[in-house]
Amino acid sequence: MIVMNLLVGIAAGLISGMVKIGWEAILPPRSQARDETNPPQQLLQQLGVSRRITHAYVQYSKDQKVYYVALMMHFAFSIFFAVAFALFYRALPIMSLGQGSLYGLVIWFAFHIVIMPLSKTVPSPAKQPFAEHFSEILGHIIWAWAIYLVVIALMGQ
Known part of the structure; x- marks a missing residue:
């Protein structure tokens, strides 16, 4: 059962990672200047990885x-949280609220409002543009909805 959850989580992470990249092509979150070094690249540089x-x-x-290193970070993040969802969504039904929407909001808040600004990976929330x-x-x-849909489609409720 755990192996199945892991495999489903990996599939959900890959698919949802592609969905998120597609979303950012429609509504880019950062200006080209701010995306010259995007958050995954910046985080790695803060950890001592060379430019x-x-x-x-x-x-x-x-x-x-x-930029394949940034893509690897993007998909690793997506796979990690999709695997977590696949492993725990039945035990913690709150994860499925709003068909995964709440899960996505919590992860957005944790990373974009708290963790990355505190670590200086991105500017403080007040200095980030509304867009x-x-x-x-x-x-x-x-x-997160894409994660939910893949998990439900492959594992059922």
Whole structure:
């Protein structure tokens, strides 16, 4: 049962990670200047990882760079929280409130309002533009809803 939950969580993390990337393509949370070093890259640099590594990329097409280290961080975050959801949503039904929306809001608040500003990975919430909060709040709701949908589809209620 735990192996099934882990596999479902990994699938949900991969799919929801793609959903969140798609959401950010529609409503980018940060300006291009602030996204030059995005939060995953900034966090790694704060932990001592060099800019050469955090900004490593592969050239996808003539003018498209894919920053794979940031993508690995993005998907690791998504997989971690999707696996947690898959492991605990039955034991903690509160996680499923609003079809996972509450889960997304709690994770958004914890990281974007508390943890990342306190660690100076992103500016304080008051110094972040409204567009960033708007995009991140809705993005986390949709991201967590995607986790919920995959988990429910693969494991049932």
